[in-house]
Each structure stands twice: as C-alpha cells, then as structure tokens.
Amino acid sequence: MDSSQTLTADAPLPEVAGTEKLLLSLVALGLLLLLPATFDADAWRARWCFYAALGLLSAGTLGWAAWKYGRKPPGVHNHNLWLRASTSRGAVAWVTGLVLTGFYVILYWFSSPDDQGNFGPLNQLVHALDPVSQLLRNRPSDQWFLYGTFYTLAILLMGGRALWKYRHSPYHLIRTGVLMFFQLGFAFLLPGLLLAFQRPEFYFSYFWPLKPEYLFPDTVGYLLKDGGPGLGVFMVFWTAVISLVGVPVLTYFFGKRWYCSWVCGCGGLAETAGDPYRQLADTSRTAWKWEVRIIYTVLVVIVLLTALLWVGASGAVPALASVTQPLSQAYGFAIGSVFSGVIGVGFYPLMGARVWCRFGCPMAAYLGLLQKHFSRFRITTNGAQCISCGNCSNVCEMGIDVKQYAQRGEPIIRASCVGCGMCSTACPRGVLNLENGPREGRYQGSQLIHADSLRILS
The missing domain is CATH 3.30.70 (Alpha-Beta Plaits)
Known part of the structure; x- marks a missing residue:
C-alpha cells in the first residue's frame, strides 16, 4: 500500500452495540409503519398503523438517547460526526434531506382539501388524527394539524435527546425544557383550544415580523371581529405591544437569545431536531456576506409590505388595493413556504439547522439589529x-x-x-x-x- 492510499483511508467507526441496534430498529419500524398508514385503503387499519408508528418512534428515540448518552460521561463530544454519512453530508444525509424536502413540498402544494375533504397524498395521515383533533379542537383534522403534530413530536422527542446529551449543563437543561414547553403549550395546545371555543387560532409565541400577518389590516379586523371585544382586542394589543415594545426591551436586557433560543418554534426545532447538524453551518466570509444581503432584504420587504397594506386599507391610495394583495401572496409563497419550510427544514442535513434563522427570518434580522447596537448581551x-x-x-x-x-x-x-x-x-x-x-x-x-x-x- 502506497502513502497516498494510507493518507486517504477512511477511519473506522466504532462498532454498533446490539442494544443500540435494537433501539434503532424500533425507530426504523416506526418509519416503516408510516407507509401503510399513508397508503392503506382501510381507514381503521391505517389509523392504528399511524399510532403504532408514533409509539415506536417515540420509544425508540427516547430509549436510544438514554442508552447512547446516559452511559457516557457528561460533556460535549464529537461522536464521530464527520465520519458518519448521516452528519457529514454523506449519502444518508442526502436521502434525509430529500425526504424532508419532499414532505414539505407535498404538504404545502399537494395537500389542500377538495370538496369531499380529501387531502391528497397525506389524506390517510390527516384523518388518522381526527380523534385527537376532535378532542383538542372540536373539529376534524387537516394538513396543518398533522404538520403541527409532527413538528411538536419532533421537538419533544429530540428535546428528550438533548436533555440526556447536555445533562451536565443546567443552562441547557432549563433552556431545552422551556423550548419544549412553549412548543407544546403555546404553539400546539393553546391554538387548538381557542378553536374548540370558536375563537381565532392564535399563536401567542409568534410576533411581527416573523408572523407578519398579525399586524396586517385584514388579520387585525378578523381578530377584533371573531375574537370578541375582550379576547380579540387582547390579541391585537398583545401582538402590537410585544412586537414594538416588548421585543426591544427584552432584547436590550437579554439579547436575541430570549426569543431565538428560548421561545421560538423555529429555533426550538433547530436546537433539538437540528442538533446533530449544527457543525454543518458554513463559517466562511462568503456565507456571511450572503447572510447579510438576504436577511436584511427580507426584513425591509416585510416592513414595506406591512406599511403598504395599511396605506391601502386606509383608502388614501386606491391604486394600492390591486397591488398589495398579490405582494402579500408572493411573500407568503417565497418566504413563508419555500424559504422557511422547504429550505429552512429540508436542508438541515446539508447546510445545518439554522438556514432559515441565518438567511431568511425577519424576526432574527430585527432582533439582530437591536442586539448588535443596543443590547447589553455579549x-x-x-x-x-x-x-x-x-x-x-x-x-x-x-x-x-x-x-x-x-x-x-x-x-x-x-x-x-x-x-x-x-x-x-x-x-x-x-x-x-x-x-x-x-x-x-x-x-x-x-x-x-x-x-x-x-x-x-x-
């Protein structure tokens, strides 16, 4: 063997123990059961396959995390991240990215219900959650309830993994627990309960400009009308005050971490499900230049769009009425769907877990400006x-x-x-x-x- 062959030889990975294989087999079996849950024509059988899949995924993931990290001394270890195909942009990472991207494409553009309540390729999975949706929201499930369930489950399960992995750090234990709490309570249960009581679905942990429509004229009018004189006014008041007053004050004292690393659902998924991919973030100056160009452009666009919508709603410039609605729809498609969903999560295994936060999130841009120029945090x-x-x-x-x-x-x-x-x-x-x-x-x-x-x- 010559020297070049010696230098390029792959380092051996440690052998996988039998217990780990068994626990990962539970995860694999859970993923496999999602196939009959999706395609089985028998609704009853598909539903039970779906719940069995979630149970196996949960048991396998939490059991694997406890076995993997509980047996090792506390501390941050690399665990051969750059040798495994799943965490070093190898074949497994590309397949995972393709599956995630494909799911988001199907969810956003091929799962809208028809007149018979058919949700396309995700129809069986959506209706499998009908009992849970009826219990929580007093209405049948839809594609967004399915997505919220998957999203919340991912944060809870991978949050459990993070609790084991970083159990030596009180800061990370508390931070991960808070992220799990906000996702389960404020982003999943509370909006569903509001629907159950015939009130507007509202997410108290999302604000303008991350949730720009909360300050759009149509949304404000809808909240005031359907939310009632008490709750509706509070929702509008909460959004305006927290976005324009609360966010600057909290960022002054604590930096953007109070939101991006403790409250935000996007950050919650990145810190839990995206933790295995954090080392993939590009640290080059070129990446930083593109980051600055794109993220502040998005922030300027949403500020201008919000202002234009209010000017158009006032009737001061009648010509704006025919322009602002298409602009709003274009923003929702390009930023809300393609960027934050398809790219933001689908590219986790290839570009790291904070692609959306780095390059596209207007909330991150807004908080970042405050943090850099006015905050006490460093x-x-x-x-x-x-x-x-x-x-x-x-x-x-x-x-x-x-x-x-x-x-x-x-x-x-x-x-x-x-x-x-x-x-x-x-x-x-x-x-x-x-x-x-x-x-x-x-x-x-x-x-x-x-x-x-x-x-x-x-």
Missing part, C-alpha cells in the same frame, strides 16, 4: 486561556467562527448570534461566557487584555 472571551481547539466554531449553528474571537480575546457581539450558549459549553477551558453586563465597554475586550499583558510584561 459573549466575553479570555484569549489567554484559548488553546485553539476549534470546538466553539464547530458547534456554532449560526456559522460564526468563534475561535477567531477567542484567540484575540474579543467579545462576540454579532447580530446573528442567537445566544444558544453551545460554544461556551463546548469550550474545555472556560474561555467563553454569556453575559448581560453594562453597555459600556462592550467592544473593549481585546484592548483590555492587551493592556493587561503589557502591564505584566513591564
């Missing part, structure tokens, strides 16, 4: 302790090359940082710390360390 570094291992950059799902800041002893004050704290957790030397200190001296980390070094040398 990640402080102690360059003298940095050993340049690169663990911090490897786990940053926002594509920030944290190691470069740590080596220079500079505080990390980036608009894109969601404050997940994973860089601090992964650091073996305690170099990085999340702080909400005074705004004075936010950018002086490197200068202060340099001055201290000069004093020591002198």
